[in-house]
Amino acid sequence: MDRGQLADALFTIVNDTSDLAELPQRLCTACLSAVPVDGVGLALMAGNQVGGRAFLGATDLLGARIEQLQFDLGEGPCVTAFEDGQPVLVTDLRARDAGVRWPMFVHELRKTPVRALFAFPLRLGAIRIGALDCYRTRPGPLVEPAAALMVAQAVTAALLRVQVREADREHETGEFPWEAKPGLVDLAIRHHAQVHQATGMVAARLEIGLEEAFVRLRAYAFRLGRSLDEVGADVVAGRMPLDILDKP
Known part of the structure; x- marks a missing residue:
């Protein structure tokens, strides 16, 4: 799947999802089909907000656990990827350098079967909105990191499309189509x-x-x-x- 096909597939999910609360997991599931990993998680992040990050969605409970730990501890590959604006590819979470870099996060994650974690910033130019975490239960490098980066870029575009769409609906009608307050930030904060x-x-x-x-x-x-x-x-x-x- 090339970048255009992936973007079209994610935009279709955005357009076909009537319940905003279901959208993050559907996007994560689509990402999982395009990246050779075992699970995917999404987080919205903002350096100027208290807490700095909020869980958005995941493909499974283990993916959600990874996001929860980084929220609780304030450290981890996802946090670093967002702050640096660069992918963080951890091929073995039990290696010494990972423990030195994120001591609390790695200590807790060793209680799970996760062995490798690949984090990609969700960014479009100067706009940064969060990070995409891809985990695997065996150590080793990611086969096609460029493809995973393409996935992160497509997810960024899809999430920004949601925000623009909801802002337009509010402006045009003064009403919200979903029961919850519109916008992904509000959805993430609810978690x-x-x-x-x-x-x-x-x-x-x-x-x-x-x-x-x-x-x-x-x-x-x-x-x-x-x-x-x-x-x-x-x-x-x-x-x-x-x-x-x-x-x-």
Whole structure:
């Protein structure tokens, strides 16, 4: 499949998907058919936002776990690919250099069968919107990295098409075709809604900035070996005294 065929296939998925919540997984599944890997995950990212990234979709639970870990820990190949604007190809996650580069992420991922991870930035010129993660359960190089990069570029174009379409619909009709608030950013934020709500609660209670509040939540979750979503749910439900986070 050449770049034009792939872009057409992804645009067809965008046009045929009436429920925005189903779109990320359908795009991931299409990517999986074009790249020789075992699973795919998508994340939206923005360097100027608290938390910096949000899970968008994955082909399976293992792919979702990879995205969740990078959200919880703030490190990993996907984060690096977005920040550097370049593909990050990790042929063996159990190799020493991977552990040195992303110590917390690699430590946690060793509890899973994932052995290789290939991350590609979702970018179009100066526009960067996220990253595409492709994982494999055996070590070794990616056979056709150029083809995978082409897939990432096609996904970027498809996601930007969604954003433009929804902005146009809102402008033209003043109404939203989906039950949820339109836009992929809003969909991604819903995956971590309680984390964002908890961050605001901690910031207000301790009289600190949102970024500092988020860092304290992340550190607390890591110390307890829990996900940020679990800790955020405890904060929102009042099951966790916020004074615990009074010191970094």
